[in-house]
Amino acid sequence: MVIKLENLTKIFQPGDAPAVDNLTLEVDEGDTCVLVGPSGCGKTTTMKMVNRLIEPTDGKIYVENEDVSKKNPIQLRLNIGYVIQEIGLFPHMSIAENIATVPRELRWPKQKIQERVDELLSMVGLDPELFRNRRPSDLSGGQRQRIGVARALSADPPLMLMDEPFGALDPITRSYLQNEFLRIQEKIKKTIIFVTHDIDEAIKMGTKIAIMREGKLVQYATPDELLSAPADEFVVNLIGGNYSIKRLHLIRVEEILKEPFTVSPEDSLDEAKEVMEKSQLELVLAVNGEKHLEGLVTPSSLRKEGERVGDVMDTPDLTVDSGATLNDALSVMLTNGEGYALVVGDENRLQGVVTLNAIMEALQDNEK
């Protein structure tokens, strides 16, 4: 699904400065194009012109080579997923009814709608049995935002518009949902137009970033290009220095994972000590047969009384999920004052270890 904006202009009141000024932009299939800029830069207006919530004053928008102004707006919108901040959920409907909004408009059979709702709830990590019949008011902000994403995906639209979807969340939940969304996007590969005012979010979520100022496009580039070659002073200020730290958002922990040294909770302490000596980290992880993370063995736990690893191991904290960025991993390390973070995948399955050294090496490689 390729999207082309051609000389797009929007003037709300005749005589006013244009909200969007002669904007030309092309989004490729499967790209996440992040529109970013200070408030009032026209990013939301641009996005709303794509699904014709706002009609352009001038210029054209093509979705898959079709001029959207020639399409029925209802048909157009039914094929474009739309996510806005959490206020967009319907408070008088259950979660299932909320998610089923578009399928119901499309008159899908009941059975098919129910299956799709359950599928989507599982996909965004909420148990359908528990959540199907709840109301939005029973949910936390993060859960509501997941429902918003599930609702937009309900009819499997090839294109998604997302307007500050994670804006109203606390930083921890936001980073968690961002990672989760990236993981989902890897599977579903939608073409996405994503609006945010947060440059860090843009760098993290975008495959392409469009920086806007006063209705004009300032720079359109990949996150990497943006960090290495900002177009002008405005972009430099928006990124706000600390380039190396920004790059932490770009690299995923998966890319620098180290194979962990593991034992089984059934092993004896002597076996654990042997493994510990081999590891340079003074850190051994206890996993069961299916690689589920069970516990953490450090030199101090080995000094405790006990026969088996299971008796002395500590509860593993310091975990990040496999979609996390180096920034997430680093923040876990700094919060806990340790030089490592454990990476776990689905069902708490151990994937590896990220160390402080590995992060520094990755940054140096990336700079080159």
Added chain:
Amino acid sequence: MRNKWVKRSIYIAILLAIFVGYPWYNIANPADATVARGLMPENVIKYGQDHLVLWGAAILVATAIGVAAGILISRPQFRFVAPVVVNIANIGQTVPSIGVLAIFMGLLGMGFSTAVFALIVYGILPILRNTYAGMITISPGIIEASRGMGMTPYSILRRIELPLALPVITAGIRTSSVMIVGAATLATFIAAGGLGAIIVTGLSVMRDQLFYTGAVMAASLAILLDYILWIIEEEAQA
């Protein structure tokens, strides 16, 4: 769940008992022949029926018109007339109910249909005002989300706006219902019957047993109907 219905049934039974029991007792124990003449059972039943019919006709039509007009003036194309309509409604509300009856009697003459007509006009106002208020206080984000997802204007009205405005709209209908039961006691002045006839007779022959009977019946009817509407509202939202 069952507990809720038991409670509701008891409440309705108490109100019905007052509505039926109080006139029954007075019919059985009239103070004198004048009271007995004023409380002939067939007349009391007739006046009660009249009152219910006046109320029923007025509230049905007032709801239909009030909700439709409220929705209409809340549409973006017509919103510019809304302040005018709401202000006229507010001014109309300050005219006493007897005044409304008098105006329509002047226009349409005496009789039952005039009374129904006046009660409809009197009852539209709170419904219209509440419908409008209920519609415009819905968060714009919710409307925009539904538009952005491709819902048709009709779907948005039926699935989103009306259900969200429902509590405010029904509050208007209930206000109107209580007002209509009260105002309908005045219908007797234009020869349209109703429980007001018992009250007015009681006043003119100076028998308090008579006007108490009419007043208690009208008041308990107002509370009973309001309670029934409340139950309908609760069930509609569940």
